Amino acid sequence: GIQVEQSPPDLILQEGANSTLRCNFSDSVNNLQWFHQNPWGQLINLFYIPSGTKQNGRLSATTVATERYSLLYISSSQTTDSGVYFCAVVRRGFTGANNLFFGTGTRLTVIP
Amino acid sequence: DAGITQSPRHKVTETGTPVTLRCHQTENHRYMYWYRQDPGHGLRLIHYSYGVKDTDKGEVSDGYSVSRSKTEDFLLTLESATSSQTSVYFCAISAVGTEAFFGQGTRLTVV
Numbered sequence: 386g387i388q389v390e391q392s393p394p395d396l397i398l399q400e401g402a403n404s405t406l407r408c409n410f411s412d413s414v415n416n417l418q419w420f421h422q423n424p425w426g427q428l429i430n431l432f433y434i435p436s437g438t439k440q441n442g443r444l445s446a447t448t449v450a451t452e453r454y455s456l457l458y459i460s461s462s463q464t465t466d467s468g469v470y471f472c473a474v475v476r477r478g479f480t481g482a483n484n485l486f487f488g489t490g491t492r493l494t495v496i497p
Numbered sequence: 498d499a500g501i502t503q504s505p506r507h508k509v510t511e512t513g514t515p516v517t518l519r520c521h522q523t524e525n526h527r528y529m530y531w532y533r534q535d536p537g538h539g540l541r542l543i544h545y546s547y548g549v550k551d552t553d554k555g556e557v558s559d560g561y562s563v564s565r566s567k568t569e570d571f572l573l574t575l576e577s578a579t580s581s582q583t584s585v586y587f588c589a590i591s592a593v594g595t596e597a598f599f600g601q602g603t604r605l606t607v608v
Contacts, residue, residue, distance in 0.1 A: 386556065389539075418596055426585065426602050433596035471539060480547035482528045483591050484555065487539030 391488035406457040408472030416475035423468045501600035509606045516575040520588030529571040530589040578607040
């Protein structure tokens with residue numbers, strides 16, 4: 386199966402700092418999603434990005450499909466950004482289902 | 498928020514007992530999925546459905562079965578629960594070619 390690797394596994398930031406999270410994948414994919422899992426366990430959709438760059442407020446994501454990686458940028462971090470960030474690649478089967486293959490996540494802690 | 502409800506939210510059960518988890522959606526999406534989340538593994542796909550009565554296996558389907566008798570409901574059954582099935586279970590939904598949205602999860606403990 387496809388391998389998805391995220392780095393770094395853990396990250397501690399001072400409030401206001403910027404960070405870049407990386408996701409590498411081992412094979413071609415149909416799409417890619419970034420999620421934030423908050424401390425209560427809820428998975429929040431951040432980006433659905435097969436290629437190129439998207440921005441949403443202080444967050445932006447870039448996927449370079451030809452080189453099999455994606456980056457998530459967090460600027461001016463806030464304590465509410467704490468949690469685990471997951472990258473998941475989409476492999477679309479013959480049924481059309483968007484099956485996701487997840488990395489093991491980056492645990493971000495933002496300290497005031 | 499996507500209209501996905503998982504029930505129960507927490508369950509403790511004994512080894513060898515059957516367990517059924519329910520996922521209910523109000524979005525009328527075609528695709529529904531069950532994932533499990535374990536430390537060090539991220540989330541892994543158990544089974545998915547691509548229509549009423551149409552299901553297929555995912556990465557970690559051994560010991561699980563699913564059923565979908567209505568568009569809005571997708572059931573995950575552990576026929577005989579084992580301690581290795583202690584996990585957090587997430588349901589997800591998606592429309593054709595769109596991103597997946599996740600429910601709030603069910604924490605299952607098998608003792």
